[in-house]
Amino acid sequence: MKKVLTFLIISALLVSTIVIAAPLFKVKTANTVQKTQDxxxxxxxxxxxxxxxxxxxxxxxxxxxxxxxxxxxxxxxxxxxxxxxxxxxxxxxxxxxxxxxxxxxILRSYMVPNDPYYVYQWHMPMINMEQAWDNNTGSGVVVAILDVGVAYEDYDVYAQAPDLAQTNFVPGYDFINNDSHPNDDNGHGTHVCGTIAQSTNNNLGVTGIAYNSSIMPVKVLDASGSGASDVVANGIYYAADNGAQVINMSLGSSFLSTTIQAACNYAKSKGVTIVCAAGNSGQKVLEYPAALEACISVSAVRFDSTLAGYSTYNDSVDITAPGGDTGVDQDGD
Missing domain, CATH: 3.30.70.80 (Peptidase S8 propeptide/proteinase inhibitor I9)
Structure with missing residues (x-):
């Protein structure tokens, strides 16, 4: 079962889906780092x-x-x-x-394009999801999303994304604000969550790929989508020690962090599958943590199955998945 679910999560990492329109997110001011800092x-x-x-x-x-x-x-x-x-x-x-x-x-989130309706989710037939769902929908597997948080609850100034109402969640942690409410103040983490496990068969929005998996939101990036390597490492250790079987990281840096490498090795030693975006630089050099041996790196392709112009690529990339290209309408929709 784990092999099938791992494929589902790898496929989910870069595919195009919509979670919820940005104006519905409840955002509060947060301390951020400058985007030019390394x-x-x-x-x-x-x-x-x-x-x-x-x-x-x-x-x-x-x-x-x-x-x-x-x-x-x-x-x-x-x-x-x-x-x-x-x-x-x-x-x-x-x-x-x-x-x-x-x-x-400092590591930063990678942005991916959105699309609001299942009929437009061209990536689903590309990765044979309807056939995959006949075998596995993610039941019994915990996926930790290390990101800016997830709009998973109604709490304080935050509101749950409507199309996550039937999604399964397990306790996570906010390593930015040091509390047990890893809410999203950016939007990126909720997008990733929806791609993996958006509520499905509910006549609302679109579908998630492993929609019966349980999501563990772990906030390691601030409202600007940036986070220090020590914070990301804390999140990896937390996920590995609290029952995550898969860790998703749609984030990265061009610098090798020994601190994060050690955390990834620890998680892998506990049987955790770590899936990371290869990067959005469009260059041939893999970014970290995707380039680490303990991680599965994923690059992006377009509707026509060719490499997306923004995607990092080289012979070390483990697998490609649909990522899309907002610069051209290849499927005529």
């Missing part, structure tokens, strides 16, 4: 060797501890005001007590 300023991530005199090393290099991820074994450190992130990564990396040091890289 990493969080003023801090780095460091993992020390077992038995190391951590406090001494941190004090000698003029840093201070912000926090620690005990599961991943890394610390969040501030850096001296007169030092750059690159300089401090170099200094810590040279210390014999350090396993690795790296910037706290």
């Amino acid at each position: 990493y969080v300023e003023g801090q780095i991530l460091v993992k020390f060797k077992d038995g190391a005199d951590v406090s001494k090393t941190i004090n000698n290099l003029g840093s201070s501890t912000i926090g620690e991820n005990t599961k991943g074994g890394f610390k969040y450190l501030t850096i001296p005001a007169n030092k750059t992130v690159e300089e401090m990564v170099t200094e810590y990396s040279a210390d014999p007590n350090v396993v690795y040091a790296e910037p706290n890289y």
Whole structure:
């Protein structure tokens, strides 16, 4: 069953569907990072060797501890005001007590096109979904969506997306606001959720691909669609430890994060299937985490089964799925 469901989720990652019109989302102001930044300023991530005199090393290099991820074994450190992130990564990396040091890289969501009616969901016959539904609709499988959150509940200023009313949800977490309400303040995560498990056979909107799966919303990106690598890693550990069998990440960065790599390896060691968008750069270099060995990378094709112009591609991509092309009406609708 898991192999079939994995195919459904891979197919779902990039296909075009509509979840709900943007004006119906309830959004509140959130702290965001600048889109031009590659990493969080003023801090780095460091993992020390077992038995190391951590406090001494941190004090000698003029840093201070912000926090620690005990599961991943890394610390969040501030850096001296007169030092750059690159300089401090170099200094810590040279210390014999350090396993690795790296910037706290920022990952960003990948946008995908929408379409409001099942009759226009050309991607469904392309991936033979009606035949697949005869065998499996995702029942019994938990899919963690690591994104900007999901419009899954009526809470505070947020409202549930109407066509998620019959979708199954399990508890998730908001690592941006540090609470148990991972609501969507952007729209991207709800789109991804609808693609995977939008309520189906309810005479409303369109259909989800694995519509009887259970969704675990894990918010690791802020309202701008950006999130630091430590936060994404926290989400991966959370999903792996709380029953997710599949993790979906439609996000990425051009930088390799050892922190995220370790989290993905941990999830894979627990039998979790990790599916990631290859990227939207249109270049031949895969982005991360899709490029990691622990992840299944997915690129996008158009209606005519040719590569979508925005999609990242090379021989390392594991599979392609329908993604569409808003620049041309290939099916005449």
